[in-house]
Amino acid sequence: ELKVEQNPLFLSMQEEKNYTIYCNYSTTSDRLYWYRQDPGKSLESLFVLLSNGAVKQEGRLMASLDTKARLSTLHITAAVHDLSATYFCAVGEGSYQLTFGKGTKLSVIP
Amino acid sequence: DTAVSQTPKYLVTQMGNDKSIKCEQNLGHDTMYWYKQDSKKFLKIMFSYNNKELIINETVPNRFSPKSPDKAHLNLHINSLELGDSAVYFCASSDRGHQPQHFGDGTRLSIL
Numbered sequence: 463e464l465k466v467e468q469n470p471l472f473l474s475m476q477e478e479k480n481y482t483i484y485c486n487y488s489t490t491s492d493r494l495y496w497y498r499q500d501p502g503k504s505l506e507s508l509f510v511l512l513s514n515g516a517v518k519q520e521g522r523l524m525a526s527l528d529t530k531a532r533l534s535t536l537h538i539t540a541a542v543h544d545l546s547a548t549y550f551c552a553v554g555e556g557s558y559q560l561t562f563g564k565g566t567k568l569s570v571i572p
Numbered sequence: 573d574t575a576v577s578q579t580p581k582y583l584v585t586q587m588g589n590d591k592s593i594k595c596e597q598n599l600g601h602d603t604m605y606w607y608k609q610d611s612k613k614f615l616k617i618m619f620s621y622n623n624k625e626l627i628i629n630e631t632v633p634n635r636f637s638p639k640s641p642d643k644a645h646l647n648l649h650i651n652s653l654e655l656g657d658s659a660v661y662f663c664a665s666s667d668r669g670h671q672p673q674h675f676g677d678g679t680r681l682s683i684l
Contacts, residue, residue: 493670499613505662507672548613558603558666559628560673562615 464489464555468563475541475570483536483566485551493554494534496525498547499565505550509536543570575599578663578676585653586684593648593679595663603627604646605664605673606638615662621646622668650681658683 465488475481485494496508509518511527511534518525522545524537534551548567552560576597585591597604605628606618620628621640635651646663660680664673 495672497672504677505615505664505675507674510670510672512670550615554670557668558605558620558622559617561617565613565615567613 464553464561466553466561466563468551468566471564471566473566473568475568477542477570477572478540481538483549485534485563487532487553491553494527495552496536497550500547541570546570576663576665576674576676578679580679582680584682587653589653590651593661595646595676597644597665599665599674601665601667602643603666606648607662609660609662653683655683
């Protein structure tokens with residue numbers, strides 16, 4: 463059974479500082495996703511990572527994948543308030559199924 | 573032109589009642605999903621249909637019955653609602669391959 467672990471589960475960030483969220487998974491997979499969820503809202507797709515060494519960047523967020531270590535990271539550069547949300551990684555299993563991590567709740571404090 | 577739409581957005585009902593949630597997607601995807609998100613925000617797959625065929629059926633009480641009349645619709649019927657069914661239920665859809673799943677806005681179900 464695929465297990466996906468995110469850490470930390472809660473992160474208070476100071477503005478303008480850098481932080482990293484980690485996503486470890488237990489069995490081989492060919493795809494990993496990062497999603498963002500604002501309070502009371504839907505899940506928004508941020509990144510799709512498909513191969514070892516894949517790196518994707520959008521604004522202050524950068525995601526990377528190491529399939530050998532079964533590890534993905536989401537790096538936040540110079541945190542700003544509008545990045546406050548819950549971030550989920552999700553790992554593909556079989557052709558259709560995704561297993562989600564428990565989510566990391568980010569809060570940016572001035 | 574909402575991509576994945578769910579109705580209703582909120583559902584407040586009493587224990588023991590039967591209720592349905594509807595989901596429609598206009599993305600032309602061939603696979604649809606139901607997820608349950610509990611109060612701790614943990615998101616777990618319940619069911620998935622591919623071209624109207626059930627392909628994922630996780631350990632869910634048989635009070636929950638999905639139905640897919642066509643590949644653009646996936647409805648969820650829940651019988652004899654219990655307090656533990658209170659959660660946010662998300663519908664999602666995807667294409668075959670590695671594209672991300674697209675989520676609806678969720679249905680917040682509260683059992684009194």
